[in-house]
Amino acid sequence: MQMFLQALFEGLINGSTIALVAMGVSLVWGVMGILSFSQGEFLMLAMFITFYINAYFGLDPLLCLPFAMVALFVIGFAIYKLIIARALKGPTLSQRLITFALSMVLVNTALLVFSGDFKTIPTETLMFSGSIQLGLLIVPLQKLVPLILSLSVALFMFWFLNKTRTGTAIRAVSMNKTAAGLVGINADRIYSLAFGLSAATAGAAGCALTYFYYVYPNVGKNFQLWSFIAVVLGGFGSIPGAFVGGLIMGIADTMTGVYVNAALKYVGVIVVFLLIVQFKPKGLFGGK
Numbered sequence: 001m002q003m004f005l006q007a008l009f010e011g012l013i014n015g016s017t018i019a020l021v022a023m024g025v026s027l028v029w030g031v032m033g034i035l036s037f038s039q040g041e042f043l044m045l046a047m048f049i050t051f052y053i054n055a056y057f058g059l060d061p062l063l064c065l066p067f068a069m070v071a072l073f074v075i076g077f078a079i080y081k082l083i084i085a086r087a088l089k090g091p092t093l094s095q096r097l098i099t100f101a102l103s104m105v106l107v108n109t110a111l112l113v114f115s116g117d118f119k120t121i122p123t124e125t126l127m128f129s130g131s132i133q134l135g136l137l138i139v140p141l142q143k144l145v146p147l148i149l150s151l152s153v154a155l156f157m158f159w160f161l162n163k164t165r166t167g168t169a170i171r172a173v174s175m176n177k178t179a180a181g182l183v184g185i186n187a188d189r190i191y192s193l194a195f196g197l198s199a200a201t202a203g204a205a206g207c208a209l210t211y212f213y214y215v216y217p218n219v220g221k222n223f224q225l226w227s228f229i230a231v232v233l234g235g236f237g238s239i240p241g242a243f244v245g246g247l248i249m250g251i252a253d254t255m256t257g258v259y260v261n262a263a264l265k266y267v268g269v270i271v272v273f274l275l276i277v278q279f280k281p282k283g284l285f286g287g288k
Helices: 002-032 039-057 061-087 092-114 141-163 165-175 177-182 187-209 221-234 239-259 262-279
Strands: 131-134 137-140
Touching (some): 002 141, 002 221, 039 061, 061 092, 141 239, 221 262, 239 262
Antiparallel strands (some): 131 137
């Protein structure tokens, strides 16, 4: 039982990070109809922002969260205005590939600016370190804090999209852009907000990851592919589905590594994905 609980906890940690990245992918797809291949790179940028704020000012990653999310929102907003908005006026293929090209540009720019060295935040600068005993479960605080952080950001996203006027406008545009325009909603403004918000959620994931993960230019690739699978698993365009899909993938990954073989953990994730899609082709929250 102790091994099961420990594996479940580790799976939730990994899954919550994937879920935040997947929520951004799902938001962009649901609102704009394009796949964001740059979510992993937004996560990477947030990790570097957090790392350097910590290096120069000694701030804990938790305190860096507002700076990282605001910075990524501004970056996402600017990228939409300068690049994505133009691509949306072009052929469908251009819309599909523009974020893939953006991903390569961001990774190679990071390699030039930051180098390919692996970086970590020193443990002594963290507000929370060590571990606590919760029944049979030994919980490292360096992983508990990111889990709570990820869940809090996800809950905020659900609240924002469902309970605020701007969130309602975003959902209206995702349902019917033309009808939303007829009632006075500016679709281009909503697109820019949605893209900025998707980048900010990836920024929150990156900030949380620095508690226990290496910082390097290609770190986003580890989460980008899994986030796409999580989106398909939850149902394209469904924010709750993307979050649940990410958690399922994280748990499947860890459970397979613990109970089967660490070398086969990715196989375990794909098997779980195929089994669910077999019975729910449109994903868990994708309707019938």
